[in-house]
Amino acid sequence: MSQATIGVIGGSGLYAMEGLTDVEEVRLTTPYGDPSDAFIIGTLAGQRVAFLPRHGRGHRINPSELPSRANIHAFKQLGIRALISVSAVGSLREEYAPGHVVIPNQLFDRTKGGRPTTFFEQGIVAHIAFDKPFCPVLTSILHEAAVTAGATVHMGGTMVVMEGPAFSTLAESEENRRRGHDLIGMTALPEAKLAREAEIAYGTLAMVTDYDAWHPGHDAVTVDAVVAVLHANATLSQQIVAQAVARIGADFTSPAHSALATAIITDRSRIAPEVKERLALIAGKYL
Numbered sequence: 001m002s003q004a005t006i007g008v009i010g011g012s013g014l015y016a017m018e019g020l021t022d023v024e025e026v027r028l029t030t031p032y033g034d035p036s037d038a039f040i041i042g043t044l045a046g047q048r049v050a051f052l053p054r055h056g057r058g059h060r061i062n063p064s065e066l067p068s069r070a071n072i073h074a075f076k077q078l079g080i081r082a083l084i085s086v087s088a089v090g091s092l093r094e095e096y097a098p099g100h101v102v103i104p105n106q107l108f109d110r111t112k113g114g115r116p117t118t119f120f121e122q123g124i125v126a127h128i129a130f131d132k133p134f135c136p137v138l139t140s141i142l143h144e145a146a147v148t149a150g151a152t153v154h155m156g157g158t159m160v161v162m163e164g165p166a167f168s169t170l171a172e173s174e175e176n177r178r179r180g181h182d183l184i185g186m187t188a189l190p191e192a193k194l195a196r197e198a199e200i201a202y203g204t205l206a207m208v209t210d211y212d213a214w215h216p217g218h219d220a221v222t223v224d225a226v227v228a229v230l231h232a233n234a235t236l237s238q239q240i241v242a243q244a245v246a247r248i249g250a251d252f253t254s255p256a257h258s259a260l261a262t263a264i265i266t267d268r269s270r271i272a273p274e275v276k277e278r279l280a281l282i283a284g285k286y287l
């Protein structure tokens with residue numbers, strides 16, 4: 001079975017990773033269905049890295065339909081300890097301009113409740129701590145990497161995750177600003193929550209592509225405008241990822257790696273064998 005220590009999940013505009021050597025393509029299956037696509041595993045900065053395009057090659061899967069449990073389960077099968085998410089985001093703040101990079105430190109859930117958000121169900125209950133939804137260790141590595149790559153980068157910010165796929169109305173965009181949110185996207189949840197349940201450190205490299213709907217001096221967001229900014233910054237995002245990979249050593253540790261130690265509340269003697277089997281990879285050592 002192929003193994004890697006660092007995962008990269010590419011969002012809009014990032015469907016392949018440059019600079020990988022000794023590349024293999026791996027298709028995985030999981031108890032939660034198939035991941036978004038085959039994984040591309042290769043060596044970057046001396047480390048085995050597994051890349052997955054979140055929306056599939058050709059961008060076929062919408063944010064509500066993403067198989068996030070399958071994706072995270074498959075990263076866990078590969079042995080991933082740090083997962084870098086690259087995401088295209090709208091900005092809700094003047095200072096976070098299109099072309100800039102933001103490393104968010106908070107999430108606010110405005111999805112509509114249809115996305116499976118946990119591995120722990122149907123006979124087992126776990127409540128993970130999620131006050132810090134992004135791994136602080138990985139977050140600071142991503143920040144350093146972005147500085148080194150020469151990006152205009154902002155550390156911190158709250159990303160609101162909306163359901164989509166339509167972009168926000170003007171009223172919604174203004175309300176998100178009144179609430180103090182800084183960025184908007186459609187995919188970081190439940191992905192970040194599931195990564196935490198799987199004890200994988202998770203951090204987001206947010207590529208600002210637009211000012212959403214609120215900015216009086218900018219047109220409403222369109223896919224064409226988002227893609228144009230992403231294309232202009234494609235090399236930059238790849239360089240940041242490469243810099244981050246080089247900084248995530250073999251000894252990388254994160255508080256996320258023990259997230260389940262105090263989270264499972266169910267009486268172990270009452271967990272059915274088939275439930276234990278389904279969760280063997282995610283939580284076996286605690287069951």
Ligand SMILES: CSC[C@H]1O[C@H](OP(=O)(O)O)[C@H](O)[C@@H]1O
Binds near residue numbers: 187
């Ligand atoms: C193409 S604009 C909207 C689309 O882009 C973002 O995707 P990702 O987070 O995977 O980069 C956003 O969440 C929407 O899915």
Ligand SMILES: Nc1ncnc2[nH]cnc12
Binds near residue numbers: 089185226
């Ligand atoms: N304005 C926006 N709203 C939601 N997701 C986005 N991804 C990129 N721009 C976005």
